[in-house]
Amino acid sequence: MRIPIYQIDAFTDRLFRGNPAAVCVLERWLPDEQLTAIAGENNVSETAFLVPQEGCYELRWFTPTVEVDLCGHATLAAGWAVLHRLEPGREAVRFLTRSGDLTVQRRDDWLEMDFPARPAEPAQPPPGLVDALGPAPRELWKARDYMAVYEAEEQVRELQPDMAALSRVEMFALIVTAPGREVDFVSRFFAPAVGVPEDPVTGSAHCTLTPYWAQRLAKSVLRARQLSRRGGELVCELRGERVMLRGQAVLYLEGYSYV
Numbered sequence: 258m259r260i261p262i263y264q265i266d267a268f269t270d271r272l273f274r275g276n277p278a279a280v281c282v283l284e285r286w287l288p289d290e291q292l293t294a295i296a297g298e299n300n301v302s303e304t305a306f307l308v309p310q311e312g313c314y315e316l317r318w319f320t321p322t323v324e325v326d327l328c329g330h331a332t333l334a335a336g337w338a339v340l341h342r343l344e345p346g347r348e349a350v351r352f353l354t355r356s357g358d359l360t361v362q363r364r365d366d367w368l369e370m371d372f373p374a375r376p377a378e379p380a381q382p383p384p385g386l387v388d389a390l391g392p393a394p395r396e397l398w399k400a401r402d403y404m405a406v407y408e409a410e411e412q413v414r415e416l417q418p419d420m421a422a423l424s425r426v427e428m429f430a431l432i433v434t435a436p437g438r439e440v441d442f443v444s445r446f447f448a449p450a451v452g453v454p455e456d457p458v459t460g461s462a463h464c465t466l467t468p469y470w471a472q473r474l475a476k477s478v479l480r481a482r483q484l485s486r487r488g489g490e491l492v493c494e495l496r497g498e499r500v501m502l503r504g505q506a507v508l509y510l511e512g513y514s515y516v
Contacts, residue, residue, distance in 0.1 A: 263338045263511045264301070267330035268458040268489035268504040270366075275489040276458035277509065278334035279304040282343065286315075287516075289324065295516065297321040302453045303331035307338075307352075314339065316352040316359070322452035326401075327356045329370065329460010329502055330489075336361025336368050337506040367492075370460065370502045374495065375400040376468040386431070389422035394433070400465045402446075403428050407435040410443050414484050424449035432462045434469075440490070441479040442470045458489030464500050471495040 261282040269275025279299040283306055287295075296304035296319035305328070308315040316335055318328035332352065339350040340363060349362035360371045377398035386403065387393050392412060394405035407413055413435045423431065430448035437443040444466055446459040456462075463481060470493075471477055481491045494501040 258516045260295075260514045260516060261511075262299075262514050263334070263342065264299075264509045265334035265337050266507045266509055267333040267337075268460070268483070268491055269487075269507060270505040272507050272509060274487050275504075275506070276303075276330040276456065276487065277301045278328075278331040280307065280331070280335050280338040281305070281514070282307050282309075282338070284308070291516065292317070292319055293322065293324070295319075295514065298514075302456050303328045305331040305335040307335055310353065313351040313353060316354045320448075320452045325451070325461075327354070327372070327461040327464070329372065329463065330458055330504075332359060332361065332370055332372075333368055333460060333502075333504050333506055336370065337508070340368070341508070342511070364503060367503045367505055370504075372460070372464050372500045372502055374468050374498050374500045375461075375464040377404050377465050383427050385422060385426045386428070389419045389426060390431075390433075391416065391418065398465075398469065402430040402432050402462065402465060404432040404434060404465055404469065406469075407433065410435050410438050410484075413443055413445055416445065418447060420447070420449045420454050423447055426450075430462075432459075432465060434466055437480075437482060440482045441474060441476070442466065443482050443484050445484050455485055457485040457487040458483045458491070458504075460491070460502050460504070463491060463493050463502055467493040467495050467500045
């Protein structure tokens with residue numbers, strides 16, 4: 258079987274920055290074990306699998322080890338693939354996913370995604386979390402992921418969590434965040450338990466970050482930067498129970514895989 262594949266750097270306008278995602282276009286769904294094996298072979302933090310439907314696409318996301326229920330950068334990459342390669346005449350595309358219908362549309366040189374907000378609630382740290390982090394956060398919140406809030410950008414940038422210890426904490430993933438010097442807020446994202454020690458740029462995390470910072474800063478449109486080694490930038494807008502995430506993307510490769 259020959260499967261079209263694109264690798265796209267998301268949330269950046271330059272190659273070798275942002276978050277690389279693979280996008281595989283299928284004629285029909287393959288068994289889950291095969292999708293996981295393909296994602297593992299691609300060996301990027303997320304692979305998006307698309308199956309065309311009438312006027313839209315079904316979309317699923319896999320890390321190298323598990324399926325996840327929401328992924329921002331791979332959705333941005335999938336949107337880029339549809340709007341720039343599969344159907345370049347379209348202005349927007351709708352994806353059917355485990356997290357509901359998601360849309361990606363053109364905004365000049367950017368793409369805008371319409372995602373569900375995931376507001377967090379104050380939380381107590383699960384056993385082992387603070388020890389794995391090192392410096393204790395000022396606040397801890399929880400939605401799907403835990404979110405540790407620090408006082409300053411430098412604390413987030415310099416954080417060196419114990420990944421082995423973090424992988425043993427009972428949670429899906431951890432967001433760390435602080436006010437930014439040049440942007441409204443900065444963050445990093447760790448998910449070693451699902452095969453992603455540190456994600457370069459994490460769209461889904463901003464479904465939790467945006468409601469928090471919108472309330473704290475009393476503004477609905479925010480600029481965000483993720484402080485991974487590759488780095489990336491987003492514009493986030495809170496609209497009621499939805500979060501609009503805007504980013505850019507760059508094609509790295511296109512071709513076929515043979516399964």
